Amino acid sequence: xxxxxxxxxxxxQYGNYTDTENTIWALLYKRQMDSIxxxxxxxxxxxxxxxxFTSASIxxxxxxxxxxxxxxxxxxxxxPGLIPNDIFFHxxxxxxxxxTCWLRKMExxxxxxxxxxxxxxxxxxxxxxxxxxxxxxxALAGVAINYLDNEMVIEYIARLYWYTIEFGLIxxxxxxxxxxxxxxxxxxxxxxxxxxxxxxxxxxxNQILQTPYIKDSFQQQxxxxxxxxxxxxxxxxxxxxxxxxxx
Ligand SMILES: [Fe+2]
Numbered sequence: 120x121x122x123x124x125x126x127x128x129x130x131x132q133y134g135n136y137t138d139t140e141n142t143i144w145a146l147l148y149k150r151q152m153d154s155i156x157x158x159x160x161x162x163x164x165x166x167x168x169x170x171x172f173t174s175a176s177i178x179x180x181x182x183x184x185x186x187x188x189x190x191x192x193x194x195x196x197x198x199p200g201l202i203p204n205d206i207f208f209h210x211x212x213x214x215x216x217x218x219t220c221w222l223r224k225m226e227x228x229x230x231x232x233x234x235x236x237x238x239x240x241x242x243x244x245x246x247x248x249x250x251x252x253x254x255x256x257x258a259l260a261g262v263a264i265n266y267l268d269n270e271m272v273i274e275y276i277a278r279l280y281w282y283t284i285e286f287g288l289i290x291x292x293x294x295x296x297x298x299x300x301x302x303x304x305x306x307x308x309x310x311x312x313x314x315x316x317x318x319x320x321x322x323x324x325n326q327i328l329q330t331p332y333i334k335d336s337f338q339q340q341x342x343x344x345x346x347x348x349x350x351x352x353x354x355x356x357x358x359x360x361x362x363x364x365x366x
Contacts, residue, residue, distance in 0.1 A: 126206060130198045131180045131220040133289030140222050142178055147228065147237045148174040154309050160289050160296040161345055163303060165301055166190075178240055180220065190248040195240075201231055205267050217246055229306065234345060238322035242300030246284065251347045252298070256284065258354040262361070279357055280322065281332045282342045288312065288319055289344040295319060298347075311337045318341045324356040 125314075136359045152174070172178055188303075196210070198217035204329045207217060219241035231238070246252045259276060268274035285301035295313055296338050302308045311317055318340045320326075327342055344350070 122358055128198050133179045136177050139225070140365045141223055143222055143228070144177045144237070145174040148241065151241070153306065154306055155303055157296055158309070158313060159228065159303060161299040162249045162289070162298050163245050165366060166248035169248050170245060172241065172245070177222065177236070183240070183244060187244065187248055191250055191253040193247045195244055195247070195252055204263070204273060208260045208263035208267065211256060212264050212324060214253070214257055216243065218244065238300065238304040242304030244286070244298060246298065255350040255353065258344065262354060262358060267363070269365070272365070275357065275361065278330060278332060279353065280325055280328045282330070283350065283353070286338050286341060287344065288341045289347060295343065308337055312341055317341060323347055324353050325360060328357065328360050
């Protein structure tokens, strides 16, 4: 635990962003907003406006944290890329989310192998401003820190995270809306997941826990919430499933 608190990743150097990087942010932001404005769930778009994100400039983590902390008590910290599970989950259980602060290059606008700040900040951080989603994440991380040495349980947790936080859909006002960060930060998957080629199915924790996920193509199914409040019981269902599978 001490080691985890002692690791300090370099902070965002806000003054170092170039004009080109701000232009790339503006391009990604405007293009994505055009494609999601009618289809993003308010659980995402309310967070986006609350945090004051705009196309005009790359978000400054210090400013983001002021608004975010006020909304739900969460903060974000800069990370260089993917970080070890123990640090990721321990900090998440304390309402702190690691986000990259580097941005893709102009020639990578459409596809990136590793998450950059357009995915982490534009896609994920608005969800942390939502009371139900942020509580769900905190509870999920609270389970994860008890099973860091259990690969199977960490895989279950990753599946639940994947099919909600990354690729979740939700029914709102009779229409399918998107709240998953992996979709909302991807112009291709935003279109695909609502197309007739996609396979939306009802949210079901047990089914999610039995469904491996794929990283390098569009999802083969999207689990659809009827209400955001379904997330409130999801971690309890996960705990039951874990108990049954390890005992
Ligand atoms: Fe992500």
